[in-house]
Amino acid sequence: MNDYRDLTTREAFGRSIAELGNSNPDIVVLDADLSRSTMTKYFAQAHPDRFIECGLTEQNMIGIAAGLASCGKIPFASTFAVFASSRCFDQVRMSIAQPKANVKIVATHGGITVGEDGSSHQAIEDIGMYCLLPNFRVIVPADSVETVEVIKAAAMTHGPFYIRLGRSKSPVVYGGACDFQLGKASMLREGKDATIIANGIMVSKAMDAATSLSTCGIDCRVINMSTVKPVDKETILDAARETGAIVTAEEHLLHGGLGSIVAQLLASECPTPLESLGINDVYCKSGKPEDLLEIQGLTASGIYDSVKKVMARKRSK
């Protein structure tokens, strides 16, 4: 196996799907004029007969993928996350979600770290949209190592998947092995005072925040909730019971994603002080990825502050 650590998540996806194609002849890959960006170009080079270039026809691509799946193929359809969600939502709903088609949608350039391209290209609604769809599994890997494991799991597991990747390089979370299990969160750091639940690029920021918090005596648990749907309820409820304070962090709108799902679960099963970090009902603008994250408070220090806040609420309960 190649070392994927230093790659972007999309690069890791491109290389690993090309490799999986060697051993699994049922895997087909579709793209909509973005194979140079989503990195499906590696699969196109390795398996030209099983690569379908759909051109600028995202809705059509989803339908073709559904048709292929209904005949036993394992289609991986790729485009940018904005187009994979907003552009094809009805096609995804009708042709993939409802019939439980075995289609894996791998969307790259998710979130605001697309940066300079601006709001038209920044997918901030995609996770919420896909979580709304019955039968879908929605996964946001933390780094390139986890991405490879997620792609493998998706190829082996029947049913619709939405996998959201980024454009820029995600900091390494899994320096060594990653034991990704579908539907199971992974606890990256033990802790008893509060819990940070994050996914995607926010996981490494959560780890940084936990390190700083430990220097002022706060023992913070960190959970990588890469599978947003179906969410790992047990791990969330254990954290609520054992630490009594929760912070969520995601590169997505506050509504509809990880924060909403955690809030709903806690409210109904174990009311616990909760602070959520995300994008608060606005479209963002062009700019450097790190600046945009800073503006939205999606930083290690933003998480740090939220943990302090949620712990104050826990104490005053």
Added chain:
Amino acid sequence: MDENKTADLEAMARKLRRHVINMIYTAGSGHPGGSLSAADIVTALYFKVMRHDPHNPHWEDRDRFILSKGHAAPILYAALGECGYFPIEWFTTLRKTGSCLQGHTDSNLTPGVDASAGSLGQGLSIGIGMALAARLNKKTYHTFVLLGDGECEEGQVWEAALTAPNLKINNLTAIVDYNGIQLDGFTRDIMDLEPFIAKWNAFKWDIIEIDGHDMGQIISALTKAKTAQSKLTVIIAHTVKGKGVSFMENNVDFHGKAPNKAETEQALKELA
């Protein structure tokens, strides 16, 4: 048309191309290829054909322009800045935090931008809406929509193409920047559009085919389309992606890549 006037417009188009190169170089990212291929068409629209007032960007009677291929925003910004919609000093802020010049067109932020774009395929429908509003409001303005050829693969383009004649739209002109390249490669290899003219014909549009870099042909086609109020016209403009910069011409790599310093100097020399 007066030969001097054509030469002036050609000089302006070169100037706008230089702005595009400088802007994208300074930003460090952006789409030079499709900005350069559309440069002559955009120049003709803003400096000759369209009725508009840079001091009054929301003027109700202005002709509308929709850059449906929103990634070519730099060429539109270059034209708007040179017209005086905003100071040309804004050019150096392209794609930066806090800028009014976003990576893709944003009608909230940029004076003179009539429609937000960036997700391809949507502009012709918006244009039909503007054209219908002109009819309902008894206005005489004309709406121009510029599309990419790759963009014409989107289904919505053909839904709009089907709708316009059904709604008897005759105050709108579509222009296709037919440069033969999209993102993954040459359009003929990715998703061939040919026979393209026959498709628009079958959808009941009148067609004018031109060399999209010949200023005389561009002006006469746009003027004819604008004044022929009984017809719905699409101008198929044959263009070269990256036009004007030798190493960008017909080069897929410069669809969405900024030139480096040496390339920028070379490009500006060629566009002098």
